[in-house]
Amino acid sequence: MGLEAMPRFDQPLTDGQAAAFSKLALGCIVTEYPNKPMQVMIGDQSALTPRQLHPVFYGCFDWHSAVHGHWLLVRLLKTHPEHPQAANARAALAGQFDADAIRTEAEYFDQEHNRSFERMYGWAWLLRLAVELRTFDDPNARIWAERMASLEQRIVALTLNYLPRLDWPVRTGVHPNTAFALGQALDYARTSGHAELEQMVIEKSLAFFRADRNYPIDYEPSGEDFFSAALSEADLMRRVLPPSEYSDWLDDFLPSLARGDLGPLLEPAVVSDVTDGKIVHLAGLNLHRAWTMRSIAGALSANDPRAKVLRHSAQEHLASGLAHVFSGHYEGEHWLATFAIYGLTEVDAAP
Numbered sequence: 001m002g003l004e005a006m007p008r009f010d011q012p013l014t015d016g017q018a019a020a021f022s023k024l025a026l027g028c029i030v031t032e033y034p035n036k037p038m039q040v041m042i043g044d045q046s047a048l049t050p051r052q053l054h055p056v057f058y059g060c061f062d063w064h065s066a067v068h069g070h071w072l073l074v075r076l077l078k079t080h081p082e083h084p085q086a087a088n089a090r091a092a093l094a095g096q097f098d099a100d101a102i103r104t105e106a107e108y109f110d111q112e113h114n115r116s117f118e119r120m121y122g123w124a125w126l127l128r129l130a131v132e133l134r135t136f137d138d139p140n141a142r143i144w145a146e147r148m149a150s151l152e153q154r155i156v157a158l159t160l161n162y163l164p165r166l167d168w169p170v171r172t173g174v175h176p177n178t179a180f181a182l183g184q185a186l187d188y189a190r191t192s193g194h195a196e197l198e199q200m201v202i203e204k205s206l207a208f209f210r211a212d213r214n215y216p217i218d219y220e221p222s223g224e225d226f227f228s229a230a231l232s233e234a235d236l237m238r239r240v241l242p243p244s245e246y247s248d249w250l251d252d253f254l255p256s257l258a259r260g261d262l263g264p265l266l267e268p269a270v271v272s273d274v275t276d277g278k279i280v281h282l283a284g285l286n287l288h289r290a291w292t293m294r295s296i297a298g299a300l301s302a303n304d305p306r307a308k309v310l311r312h313s314a315q316e317h318l319a320s321g322l323a324h325v326f327s328g329h330y331e332g333e334h335w336l337a338t339f340a341i342y343g344l345t346e347v348d349a350a351p
Contacts (some may be wrong), residue, residue: 028060
């Protein structure tokens with residue numbers, strides 16, 4: 001099942017398109033193999049199957065992809081409740097969000113050697129899933145949110161423990177990127193009313209990024225990025241700074257943007273091989289650039305010329321990224337739909 005037509009930012013996602021994206025997630029959240037468990041083994045007792053280790057998030061090749069595959073299904077139930085795969089999505093989530101299974105997921109992080117598991121990328125997506133469930137006015141979602149509370153609380157506690165010990169941000173284009181995770185944690189803190197987490201994230205964001213100037217745009221992308229480190233940072237800071245301060249900060253951080261020039265940051269990355277699990281990251285990079293450009297533009301005044309540049313490039317990046325989502329190859333199909341839906345359903349514009 002592919003797309004009926006290529007989605008665009010200036011057109012609402014149709015129920016048929018929502019169903020196509022949901023079908024990708026439905027196909028992977030219960031697919032245990034192939035799998036990359038990233039498990040620290042401390043003895044023979046650690047030799048467990050993915051499903052034994054993670055009875056909820058065992059599919060989609062790895063834990064974080066399983067988490068955001070579940071997020072995608074919840075998100076599209078919220079935005080398109082009558083799409084053709086909605087009933088299948090509800091049934092699948094009801095089976096996956098089993099109270100005992102979620103409790104086992106939470107207890108996994110109680111073991112000392114597992115406390116850095118999926119730090120902070122998987123944590124970020126778990127908090128995004130929690131936000132989606134908390135803000136979904138739906139009887140099933142309320143049950144699922146209540147069941148998710150134990151795991152959610154573990155991730156919040158781990159984050160509060162980790163951030164005071166993180167002295168420098170991780171400025172990479174892949175999973176450990178600090179700016180992306182802080183943005184998701186901040187959204188969670190504000191949605192849940194967690195004042196301590198919100199204050200800590202704001203303080204860390206300002207300490208890490210407030211003084212940044214003249215980002216070296218020619219250094220992006222690297223060969224297997226799925227994040228733009230520059231745009232992750234700019235997307236975080238528009239959450240942290242008041243609009244007028246943010247506009248000035250962005251001028252200092254990306255001074256050439258005012259001239260309509262961001263060099264390779266405005267050029268969609270070419271994906272030379274969708275069957276290579278690392279090279280196909282670049283399709284995700286294009287989708288990430290698309291959603292962050294839109295979010296950054298939304299933080300600027302309507303007549304700001306920088307916003308026009310970003311919105312135009314965002315549409316080009318979206319089209320380039322979407323071209324690889326339904327490739328027929330699991331290397332991309334187990335995760336790219338999430339990056340597409342994050343932008344197409346305007347997650348960052350949600351209350």
